[in-house]
Amino acid sequence: MTVTTEKLLAYVDGELSPDEMKIVQAALAADPELRRELETQRALTHSLQSAFDRVLDEPIPGRLSEAVRSRDPGRSWHHRVTEALRETFAVRPLFSGAAAASAALALGLAAGVFVAQPDGGDFAADPQGLMARAELAKTLDRQLASDQDPNAARKIGVTFRNGNGEYCRTFNVPGSAGVACREPAGWHVLALAATQSSRPQSQYRMAGADMPDAIRDAVTAMMAGPALNAEAEKRARDRGWVAGN
Amino acid sequence: MEENPQRNVVVRQERDETVQRQIVAMLPRLRRFARSLTGNATDADDLVQDTVERALKNIARWEPGTRLDSWMYRIAQNLFIDGVRRRRQYKAAPVEAAENAPSVEGERATEARLMLAKTVAAMQELPEEQRLAVSLVLVEGFGYQEAADILNVPIGTLTSRLARGREALARRLHPAVET
Numbered sequence: 554m555t556v557t558t559e560k561l562l563a564y565v566d567g568e569l570s571p572d573e574m575k576i577v578q579a580a581l582a583a584d585p586e587l588r589r590e591l592e593t594q595r596a597l598t599h600s601l602q603s604a605f606d607r608v609l610d611e612p613i614p615g616r617l618s619e620a621v622r623s624r625d626p627g628r629s630w631h632h633r634v635t636e637a638l639r640e641t642f643a644v645r646p647l648f649s650g651a652a653a654a655s656a657a658l659a660l661g662l663a664a665g666v667f668v669a670q671p672d673g674g675d676f677a678a679d680p681q682g683l684m685a686r687a688e689l690a691k692t693l694d695r696q697l698a699s700d701q702d703p704n705a706a707r708k709i710g711v712t713f714r715n716g717n718g719e720y721c722r723t724f725n726v727p728g729s730a731g732v733a734c735r736e737p738a739g740w741h742v743l744a745l746a747a748t749q750s751s752r753p754q755s756q757y758r759m760a761g762a763d764m765p766d767a768i769r770d771a772v773t774a775m776m777a778g779p780a781l782n783a784e785a786e787k788r789a790r791d792r793g794w795v796a797g798n
Numbered sequence: 799m800e801e802n803p804q805r806n807v808v809v810r811q812e813r814d815e816t817v818q819r820q821i822v823a824m825l826p827r828l829r830r831f832a833r834s835l836t837g838n839a840t841d842a843d844d845l846v847q848d849t850v851e852r853a854l855k856n857i858a859r860w861e862p863g864t865r866l867d868s869w870m871y872r873i874a875q876n877l878f879i880d881g882v883r884r885r886r887q888y889k890a891a892p893v894e895a896a897e898n899a900p901s902v903e904g905e906r907a908t909e910a911r912l913m914l915a916k917t918v919a920a921m922q923e924l925p926e927e928q929r930l931a932v933s934l935v936l937v938e939g940f941g942y943q944e945a946a947d948i949l950n951v952p953i954g955t956l957t958s959r960l961a962r963g964r965e966a967l968a969r970r971l972h973p974a975v976e977t
Contacts, residue, residue, distance in 0.1 A: 559961050566935060568942050593972050597964060600971055601834075601936045603910075604917035608830040614843055617829075620850040621821050 555580040555587065565594045675707075675726050676742060685724075685733050685740035693722055693733055693740045697790065699783040710764060711780040712789065713772070719796040720789055723764065723772060730768050732775070735794040744771035817857055820866050821850060827867070827938065828874060834933040835878050837922040845881070849874040871938070871948045875930055882926050913971075920970040928963030931956055936964075 556564075556577050563569050564577040581587050675689035685693055692707040701708055710723035710730075721734035721743070731745035746765040781789060828849060832842035852873050853860075860869050921929055934945040935956075946956040 558965075559957055562961055562964065563942075563957070566942070593968050594964065596972050597968050598936050600913060600917045601921075601932070601967075604914045604921075605830050605834045605937045607914075608833045608842075609826045611826075611829070613825050613829070617825055617843060617846055617850065618822065620847045621818050621825075621854070 555584050558590070561587065561590060562594060565591065565598065676745075679738075683742040683745070684738065685742055689724065689726055690740055693724060693735075694794070695790065697783065697786055699786070711772070712786045713776045713780045714778055715775045716777045717796065718777075720794045721772075721775060723768060725764075730764055732768055732772055734775075735796065743775070744768050814857065817860070817866065818854075821853065821870070824867055824870060825850075828870060831871065831874060831933060831938055832878075834918075834921055834937045835875075835926075835929060837918050845874060845878060848877050852877065865944075868940075868944060868948055871934070871940075872950070875948060878930070879926060917967075917971060920967050923970070924963050924966055928959045928966070931959035932963040932967065935960055 560569070560573070560577060564574060569577065581591060674687045675685060677684045677686045684690075689707055692705075692709065696705075696707075696709045698709045698712065706727055708725045710725065712720060712722045715721050715734055717734075719734045719736060721732055722740075723730065723732045725748065728748060729745055730748050731742050733740040733742045735741075744767060746767040748765060825846065828846045829842060832845040832849075833839065836842045836845060849870060853870055856873075860866060921932070924932065930949060931945065934940045934948060935942065940948065942953050942956055942960075946953040949956060951959075
């Protein structure tokens with residue numbers, strides 16, 4: 554053979570420079586065996602393409618479109634946070650400050666990597682993790698669970714203290730439920746999960762009833778004592794949620 | 799430069815949506831690639847599904863400005879090789895039956911179907927490395943350099959796997975023409 558097999562294949566694949574192509578073409582003109590080899594390779598390429606190109610015309614199975622869609626930014630973000638929580642609490646079932654801190658770290662990472670907010674303004678990604686802001690921060694600061702508008706977009710569930718003596722509160726915002734603890738820098742959101750209904754005003758749902766398991770589990774893991782009653786909640790608020798023991 | 803978390807959020811969200819659209823557009827090609835590797839639709843779609851999930855999970859590692867399709871193919875081939883190594887998933891499964899061709903089909907059509915089945919089967923007999931090289935270049939139409947990058951091998955390694963794979967396939971599928 555006047556040219557190597559690899560050179561001939563590169564010719565078939567269109568990988569040669571114009572000069573190299575001329576050399577191969579000259580060799581082909583002079584060598585019937587090389588021409589046969591070229592035909593074989595072209596027939597092979599044709600066989601492969603006929604065998605597999607028909608896949609392109611098949612309808613895309615629903616599960617594949619779903620795999621792309623199910624990571625739509627809003628849900629993906631919830632999913633990620635929930636996953637981080639689950640992993641954290643699965644490896645550290647101790648209800649200690651350390652567990653809460655590592656949960657915060659995991660969430661911070663998750664949020665930092667892939668934050669896409671479902672609702673725009675209630676959360677801010679921060680180096681420490683996810684912080685409540687705007688209306689949600691205001692609600693967490695002021696709203697008493699015993700005294701809230703049943704149609705409010707943002708609602709408070711339970712208030713409790715974690716292992717560090719910080720006050721933590723569960724909340725609902727449109728489409729999500731979560732728990733945040735009052736730290737010096739503000740309300741640190743330690744868990745957030747999608748709620749089934751994205752319509753918070755639904756009359757079929759009560760405040761606090763719409764609490765995903767992930768949040769309930771997170772709260773159980775964080776609580777260092779019973780939930781505050783209405784009177785203790787008011788007292789804590791009026792003192793500005795100052796942490797202590 | 800000052801970091802603005804809100805703005806970053808919006809930028810990331812836009813990027814993610816663009817990426818999702820691109821991935822949807824890529825699904826037919828990824829399915830073809832996976833089919834040529836696994837030889838059957840079920841394993842192929844498992845591979846594609848795992849690829850999509852892994853890609854979206856690690857989307858932060860994709861560098862915008864580089865080819866998303868090459869990156870996806872790289873993930874797919876890694877998963878395929880991992881699966882082969884684990885001897886669990888994506889392994890060669892029985893080729894879809896070709897003998898069910900209705901008898902009303904003409905002889906030529908039956909012949910074509912048999913050729914398709916033979917081609918799929920011949921691919922399954924290649925060592926995985928050769929199958930990947932053949933698939934990327936001859937089925938998916940990647941250039942040598944792109945294919946070598948996807949497989950993370952030097953271009954000489956790619957061309958030698960490609961040559962050996964083709965030789966074996968030609969012996970199986972086109973013996974009359976070759977001799």
